[in-house]
Amino acid sequence: MEANKSMVKLVAFLIILASCFQSLTARDLETEVSDGLNVLQLHDLSQSFCPGLETWPELLGTPAKFAKQIIQKENPKLTNVETLLNGSAFTEDLRCHRVRLFVNLLDIVVQTPKVG
Numbered sequence: 600m601e602a603n604k605s606m607v608k609l610v611a612f613l614i615i616l617a618s619c620f621q622s623l624t625a626r627d628l629e630t631e632v633s634d635g636l637n638v639l640q641l642h643d644l645s646q647s648f649c650p651g652l653e654t655w656p657e658l659l660g661t662p663a664k665f666a667k668q669i670i671q672k673e674n675p676k677l678t679n680v681e682t683l684l685n686g687s688a689f690t691e692d693l694r695c696h697r698v699r700l701f702v703n704l705l706d707i708v709v710q711t712p713k714v715g
Contacts, residue, residue, distance in 0.1 A: 649695035651676050653714040663706045670698050670712060677714070685709050 651674035701710040
């Protein structure tokens with residue numbers, strides 16, 4: 600019985616750990632040929648084509664309602680500021696009019712809000 604509890608704890612830990620990492624997909628890679636060698640390079644995904652302010656690291660740890668007001672004030676082009684519980688499933692498509700606020704159970708922002 601103790602072994603089952605340990606196994607459940609281990610599986611839960613690994614799931615939480617895995618959710619901390621961003622997946623690397625083939626579309627994020629670029630192949631470059633140099634001296635006959637294929638070199639895989641990551642695209643610089645930090646640069647976007649969306650207008651206006653794109654990230655708000657200063658809003659980490661703030662209530663979601665307050666963060667939403669600040670984001671909408673600083674970038675009026677955003678029409679969709681949505682709140683999601685941290686760890687929830689979401690689409691990874693890029694939308695220049697959207698910011699997702701990832702919050703904990705107390706509705707506190709736990710990830711840097713960014714356009715996308």
